[in-house]
Amino acid sequence: MKKIALLFFILVSYVYGYTYNKLLLKAQASIFPKIIMLDKKLYEKLVDGKIVYTIVYEKNDYYTASEIGRFIEANYKNASTKYAYKINLVEFSEFSSETEATAIYVLNSNNQVQELVDYAKKKGIITFAYDINYLKSGFLFSLMLEKSAVIYLNKDNLNSNKIDFVDSLYQIVNFLDKSSG
Amino acid sequence: MKRNILFTLSRRSVMLLMLYLTSLGAQSNDLLESISSEMKQFNEVATTTKQNENYQPYIISVFQGEELEKLGVLNLKEALLLVPGIDMTTDNFNNQTPIFRGSNSLSYGQSKLFIDGVSVNNLFFDAYSEYLSFPIEMIKRIEVVRGPGSKTNGINAYAGSINVITYAEDFKGFESSDKLVFKYGSSDYKMGGFFKTLKTDELKLFIDFFYQEDDKKLPSGPDGLSRGVLGASNIPLSRSGDAPVWLKDYSLGLSLEYKDFSIKARMLEHEKGSAYGINLALPQDSDRVKLPSYYLDLDYDKKIGDFELNIDAGIKYDAFDSYSKLAPDDLNLSNIIFYDGIYGEHFAAQRTLYHSFYIKYDGFDKHTITTGYRLIREETIDMISKLSNRATGDVELVDYSDTLPFFDKNAKRNIFIFSLQDEFWLNNNLSFIYGFNYEETSYKDAGVEPRVSMVYQLDAENIFKAIYSRSHRNTSWQEMFTMNNLARVGNTDLQPEIVDAFEAAYIKKISNDSHVKTNLFYLLNKDQIYNSSTSPEYKNAMDSDIYGFEIEYKGNISNLDQLYLNYSYVTGESYIKDEYRSESLSNVAHHLAKGYYIYNIGRKLSLSTTVKYVGSKSRVSGDTREKVKAYSTFDTAMRYKNIKHNFSLTFSIKNIFNSTVKFPSAINTYLQDYEQERRTFLVTLKKEF
Numbered sequence: 119m120k121k122i123a124l125l126f127f128i129l130v131s132y133v134y135g136y137t138y139n140k141l142l143l144k145a146q147a148s149i150f151p152k153i154i155m156l157d158k159k160l161y162e163k164l165v166d167g168k169i170v171y172t173i174v175y176e177k178n179d180y181y182t183a184s185e186i187g188r189f190i191e192a193n194y195k196n197a198s199t200k201y202a203y204k205i206n207l208v209e210f211s212e213f214s215s216e217t218e219a220t221a222i223y224v225l226n227s228n229n230q231v232q233e234l235v236d237y238a239k240k241k242g243i244i245t246f247a248y249d250i251n252y253l254k255s256g257f258l259f260s261l262m263l264e265k266s267a268v269i270y271l272n273k274d275n276l277n278s279n280k281i282d283f284v285d286s287l288y289q290i291v292n293f294l295d296k297s298s299g
Numbered sequence: 300m301k302r303n304i305l306f307t308l309s310r311r312s313v314m315l316l317m318l319y320l321t322s323l324g325a326q327s328n329d330l331l332e333s334i335s336s337e338m339k340q341f342n343e344v345a346t347t348t349k350q351n352e353n354y355q356p357y358i359i360s361v362f363q364g365e366e367l368e369k370l371g372v373l374n375l376k377e378a379l380l381l382v383p384g385i386d387m388t389t390d391n392f393n394n395q396t397p398i399f400r401g402s403n404s405l406s407y408g409q410s411k412l413f414i415d416g417v418s419v420n421n422l423f424f425d426a427y428s429e430y431l432s433f434p435i436e437m438i439k440r441i442e443v444v445r446g447p448g449s450k451t452n453g454i455n456a457y458a459g460s461i462n463v464i465t466y467a468e469d470f471k472g473f474e475s476s477d478k479l480v481f482k483y484g485s486s487d488y489k490m491g492g493f494f495k496t497l498k499t500d501e502l503k504l505f506i507d508f509f510y511q512e513d514d515k516k517l518p519s520g521p522d523g524l525s526r527g528v529l530g531a532s533n534i535p536l537s538r539s540g541d542a543p544v545w546l547k548d549y550s551l552g553l554s555l556e557y558k559d560f561s562i563k564a565r566m567l568e569h570e571k572g573s574a575y576g577i578n579l580a581l582p583q584d585s586d587r588v589k590l591p592s593y594y595l596d597l598d599y600d601k602k603i604g605d606f607e608l609n610i611d612a613g614i615k616y617d618a619f620d621s622y623s624k625l626a627p628d629d630l631n632l633s634n635i636i637f638y639d640g641i642y643g644e645h646f647a648a649q650r651t652l653y654h655s656f657y658i659k660y661d662g663f664d665k666h667t668i669t670t671g672y673r674l675i676r677e678e679t680i681d682m683i684s685k686l687s688n689r690a691t692g693d694v695e696l697v698d699y700s701d702t703l704p705f706f707d708k709n710a711k712r713n714i715f716i717f718s719l720q721d722e723f724w725l726n727n728n729l730s731f732i733y734g735f736n737y738e739e740t741s742y743k744d745a746g747v748e749p750r751v752s753m754v755y756q757l758d759a760e761n762i763f764k765a766i767y768s769r770s771h772r773n774t775s776w777q778e779m780f781t782m783n784n785l786a787r788v789g790n791t792d793l794q795p796e797i798v799d800a801f802e803a804a805y806i807k808k809i810s811n812d813s814h815v816k817t818n819l820f821y822l823l824n825k826d827q828i829y830n831s832s833t834s835p836e837y838k839n840a841m842d843s844d845i846y847g848f849e850i851e852y853k854g855n856i857s858n859l860d861q862l863y864l865n866y867s868y869v870t871g872e873s874y875i876k877d878e879y880r881s882e883s884l885s886n887v888a889h890h891l892a893k894g895y896y897i898y899n900i901g902r903k904l905s906l907s908t909t910v911k912y913v914g915s916k917s918r919v920s921g922d923t924r925e926k927v928k929a930y931s932t933f934d935t936a937m938r939y940k941n942i943k944h945n946f947s948l949t950f951s952i953k954n955i956f957n958s959t960v961k962f963p964s965a966i967n968t969y970l971q972d973y974e975q976e977r978r979t980f981l982v983t984l985k986k987e988f
Contacts, residue, residue, distance in 0.1 A: 136858040137899065139812055141350055144472065145341040152330050152337075176858065181902060200326065228858055249811045250759055262759065262811060263345040265354035265730065267338040270759060284327040290335060292727075294759065 136226050138182055138248065139263075146223070146261050147186045149269065150246045151194065151203065153259060154221045157244060158282040163220040164201060172206040172219035174234065179225045183207050186223070210234075219243050224252060231255055235275075242280020253294050270294045344470050349442050353762055353806045356732050356752035358445045358818050360851065364438040366861070369897050370907045371936030371951025373484070373981055375438065375463065376431035381893050382443045383849040383865035385459075386913060388886070389962045389973050391523070392588055393544050393574035394428045399445055399458035400820060401845050401869040401887035403796070403827045405965065408775050409458040415465055415554065415563055417596045418454055421617035422649035422677055425775035429569035429590040432546055433463065434490055436480040436985060437507055440464040445849070446800045446820060447770030454673070457772040457798055458822075466494050467505040467554035467563070476945070476987040485979035486515035486545075505554040512548075516541035516572075516584075518974050523579025526967045528786070529626060536580075536627045542973075543572030543584045563596040573623040577645070578786070579968050586623030591616070605662030609671075611655045618648040618681075625686075637687060639694035646683040647706045649776065652676045667722040669734075675714040679776070682708035684783075707780035707789070713741045714773070720750075728756045738771075742779070743794045745771035764804040764818075771795040778828055778837040788836040796839075799823040813854025821846040827873075831919075831966060838877070845871035845884065864894035875920070882920045886963050888929070890914035902942060909934040913960075922966040930958050949983040 154160065154169055163169075171190060175183035187205035194203040208217055210227050213234055221244040224231065235256035238245045247257040253272040258281075260270045271291040345351045349361045360382050372378050376395060379385055384400045398404045408425025411418055420427050442462040466475040475496070482490040492509025520539025527534055548569040555562040573586035596613035626632075626641040657671030684705045685696040700708070720734030732752045738745045750768040757763065774793040781789040804818035826839035847869035855861050869891075871884045892912040899905045916927040936951035954960070954977055961972035 137812070137855075137861055139350065141341065141344060141348070141473070142811060145337070148337050148341070149334055152334050155330055156327050178858070178901070226858055251810050260811075263341065263351050264756065264759075265351055265754070266342045267345065268759075269334075269338075284331075286327065286331050290331065290338075292759075 136176075136179055136182070138225070142261070142263055143182070143186060143248070144189065145263065145267060146246065146248065147189045148193070149261060150221070150223060150259065151190055153246075153269070153283075153287065154244055155199065155201075156284045156287045158284060159242070159280060160201075160220070162280070163242065163244070165204070165218045165220060168202045168204045169220045170204045170206050170218050172208055172217060172222045173225070174208050174210055174213055174222055174227075175225045176227050176229075177209055177211070180207070180209075183225060221246065224248065224257070231257075239275065239277050242277055244281060245275075250294075259291075268292050344473065347470075348440065348464075348468075352442075353808065353814060353816070354754060354756065356730075356754050356764060357766060358764075358802055358804055358820070358849070360443050360445075360865075362441045362443075364435060364440060366897070367435050367438075367441075368947075368949065368983070368985070369905050369936065369938050370895050370909050371934060371938075371949055371953070371981060371983070372435045372909075373482075373953075374431065374435055375433040375441070375461075377953075378435060378438070378441055379431075379443070379461065380911060381863075381865075381895065381909070382445075383851050383893070384445050384847075384867040384869065384891065385443070386888050386891060387962065390965070391575040391579055391968060392577060393542075393571065393973075394424060394426055395431055395962075396426055396428060397459075397461075398887070400822065400847065400867070401871065401884050401889075402458035402798075402822065402824065403829070403843070404886040404963075406772075406775075406778070406796075406828050408772050411454060411456045411460045413454075413460065413462045414552075414565065415467055416462070417563055417565075417594055417613065419565075419592055419594065419615075421590065421592060421619075422615075422651055423617060423619040423647060423776045425772070425777075429548070429567060429592055430463075432511065432548060432569070433550070434480065434482070434492060434509055434511065436478065436482075436983070437465055437492060437494065437509060437552075438463055439466045439468055439475065445818075446766070446802050446822075447768050447798055457770050457796065465505075465507060465552065465554075466496075467507070467552070469496065469503065469505070479986045479988070480509075480983065481985075482511075482981060482983045484513075484981035485976070486513040488513035488515075488981070501558060503554075503556040505552075507552040508550065510549040512546060514545045515976065517544050517976065518542075519575060519969060519971070520581060521970050522576065522581040523968045524627070525970055526579075528579045528967065529630065530632070532631050533626075536630060538581045538627065540581055541584075542574050543582060543586065544574050545572040545584075547571070559599055559601045561598045561600070563594070563598070565592070565594055567592045573621065575964075575969060575973065576625065577621055577623065577643070578625040578641075580624075580626050582623045582625075587621070588623075589618065589620035591618050591620070593617075605660055607659040607661075609655070609657045609659075611653075611657075613653050615651040615653075616648065617651075618646065620648075621645045632689075635690070635692045637692045637694070639687075641687045642694060642696060643687070644683060644685040644696060645705050646681065647679055647708075647776075648681040649710075650678055650680045665724045668720070669722075670717075670719045672718075673714075673716040675712075675716075677712045677714070677776075679706065679708055679710040679780070682706050703783050705781065705783055706776075707782060710776060710780040711741070712773075715739045730754050736770075740773065742774070742791060745773070745795045745797065760808045762804075762806040762808070764802070764806075766802040766804075767800070768802075769797065769799050771797045774828065774837075778830075784835070786835055787830060790837045793828060793837060794826045794839050796827050797825040799825075809854055814852070816851040817848065819846075819848045822871075833967065840877065841873045841875050843871055843873040843884065845869060847871075847889075859899060861897040861899070862894070863896075864892075866890075866892045880920075883917060885919040885922075886916050886927075888914040888916050890929075903940050905938045907936045907938075909936075916963055918963070919966055924970075927961060927963045927972055928959070930960050932956075932958050932960065945988070946984065946986040949981075949985075951981045951983075953979045953981070 223246040245257040250260040269291045412427040477495045490511035494507035497504040519542040525537035550567040552565040573582035576582045593616040599610040625643045630637040655673040661667040735749045748769040752766040755763045781787040801821040822845040824843040829840035849867040851865040895909040897907040915929040934953045938949040940947040960975040
């Protein structure tokens with residue numbers, strides 16, 4: 119019986135998925151790629167001349183991650199943007215210093231994300247998170263649907279040597295610093 | 300050489316950088332404009348769909364239809380039983396009514412039900428029990444506001460309001476699939492329904508339809524004759540047995556949108572067993588009550604610069620249509636013996652016409668002003684009152700519509716409402732809404748009803764709200780115009796029930812998808828309407844002070860699951876005017892706790908458990924029966940979704956442990972309380988296209 123229960127939970131953990139807010143996912147997938155293009159040092163982060171938007175997910179959120187990827191690809195397929203977009207889907211467990219990224223967007227994870235954050239900070243990769251709580255772990259941006267839609271930026275996590283946004287971006291974001299955490 | 304190359308590269312880089320920065324400057328304005336525009340668009344969708352519910356200036360809980368389907372929820376009634384502070388009550392018609400925060404459990408109309416924004420409370424009872432069986436698969440979302448604080452646009456919610464949103468709601472990029480549903484369950488319950496959207500560039504047509512029936516019976520008795528409701532000589536005729544609470548209804552809904560115009564229409568035919576008898580004598584299995592509800596609503600919505608114009612007009616029809624055996628064989632009324640019992644046919648049809656005009660202006664910095672009026676004309680358009688011959692005791696029906704009507708066939712009421720509201724954003728974190736409704740009717744007026752609310756967002760995680768609002772409930776048709784009836788006597792001199800509500804709320808956002816919400820409420824209810832078998836005329840009998848709190852958690856334990864829990868406490872005191880005395884709240888459960896847990900086994904399979912606890916209820920003064928006992932129910936459901944073929948199969952068992960669930964019967968009616976269904980099952984097959 120114990121074995122059956124164990125097998126059940128192994129299977130469960132293999133296929134489960136978090137219940138994300140679909141509207142929030144869509145809002146983030148619409149707005150975050152545009153924020154990347156407001157970085158004055160974006161040209162330093164291009165991979166083969168392209169913006170690589172890396173979505174990091176837990177294995178069981180693969181469907182959600184690929185849906186987001188498809189949505190962004192469809193948005194930028196025929197768009198007259200300066201650089202082409204490439205979507206890169208990477209599992210949390212497979213993320214490494216070899217992972218290509220201009221920007222990283224993370225879905226929820228039960229595991230520590232500190233290694234990923236440190237790497238992104240060092241390389242000057244722009245980081246976005248589904249959940250605002252990740253900003254306390256070192257991510258840069260999140261977006262919430264409050265009384266109005268609000269972009270949050272944790273300015274303490276900003277490596278200004280590597281990332282330099284146009285000033286007008288700072289007028290439309292809400293800052294979250296250590297004191298808010 | 301190397302130096303030259305480096306110099307050339309460096310110069311090229313600088314040139315590229317300069318070129319990039321120049322083009323970025325031009326591009327960034329477009330990008331920022333695009334981001335702002337998209338944020339505005341997502342904000343509109345979030346506000347309309349109440350996904351930013353925590354920031355709204357009222358106490359609200361929102362339930363998504365898809366999530367309720369996973370729980371095996373059958374219909375609107377079962378969904379409402381999950382809401383904090385809401386309990387259910389019933390009466391001898393089985394006219395089930397949600398009770399919000401313990402507010403006057405003996406009257407209807409304490410809350411309003413809206414289907415896609417159209418108020419559907421019937422005029423006869425001011426109730427909406429005919430919509431409680433609305434299948435959950437037809438519902439996209441349920442928004443429940445506790446307290447009166449939700450409306451200043453001419454529709455008064457007294458203790459709360461329920462907004463049911465069907466899949467007619469549609470946003471670009473969030474379109475719903477067409478759906479076909481079949482259900483089968485206990486009591487030979489059968490249901491079939493579908494909805495479909497047809498679209499062209501400018502025109503959108505949405506149709507939903509369902510049919511459902513069951514043959515449910517519930518144990519009951521001894522009936523009201525045992526308490527002498529038809530005279531002491533008839534007490535021996537009292538019976539116990541199965542009360543017919545069967546259901547047969549169908550509904551056709553239509554929504555049409557063309558440019559700035561929209562039409563919403565629904566035809567609901569609702570028929571049910573006569574339950575516990577309109578004269579409190581256990582009826583026959585085939586005896587029935589029909590409560591049809593039709594509406595047609597025309598709407599024009601136009602944005603012109605800083606102005607937004609809304610013009611609305613509509614017509615509603617509802618009826619009370621009963622045909623049943625009202626008293627058993629050999630009944631003796633004033634020495635006339637009804638050897639074959641008394642039969643009766645009672646029919647009263649009502650029509651409501653309404654029109655409203657509202658204008659919103661947001662041209663002032665930090666202010667959005669809304670003002671307008673609403674006109675309502677309510678009237679009875681047909682009435683039939685037939686009974687077995689009262690003079691001879693002969694069973695054949697005699698038309699007493701003119702000589703001894705059960706209802707005033709000339710019942711009419713006009714209502715005029717004016718409202719003004721300002722939403723003021725002091726800054727990004729603090730906003731206020733203040734305004735008032737003013738109402739005049741052709742009977743007693745509610746007058747001016749102010750409202751002030753504040754929402755303060757301390758930071759991303761902490762939100763505070765404070766609300767004061769006054770609202771009223773206009774007297775229902777039944778309370779005003781019933782006549783020639785031993786149990787109910789209408790009174791057109793009734794004042795509207797008035798409530799002054801003070802509410803404060805705190806919301807802690809734990810993450811994007813989880814939160815804890817708490818609120819305190821203090822409700823000063825005045826002129827609450829009440830009647831009883833010993834005093835059948837409706838009166839503004841009592842004032843009640845009600846207070847309590849609600850706490851609600853939504854979140855998850857792991858990435859696998861969803862957890863929802865709530866607890867509510869209510870208490871208070873009623874002052875009985877005629878008797879110059881006070882008593883504690885009766886027929887109200889002081890403690891309610893509800894929750895569910897969904898375990899998502901991938902996108903294909905989910906398991907869930909729903910738990911509900913309803914505390915005991917004390918009786919009204921003079922009712923010597925024991926308290927209504929507390930009960931708990933446990934439900935479970937399993938849902939399989941086939942992604943390839945886009946269908947789902949749900950199997951659920953309700954009340955697994957077969958608990959006894961009883962709703963209180965009124966004093967001197969049925970001796971025993973109204974027992975509800977025990978363990979039941981339900982199978983649902985849903986196909987999406």
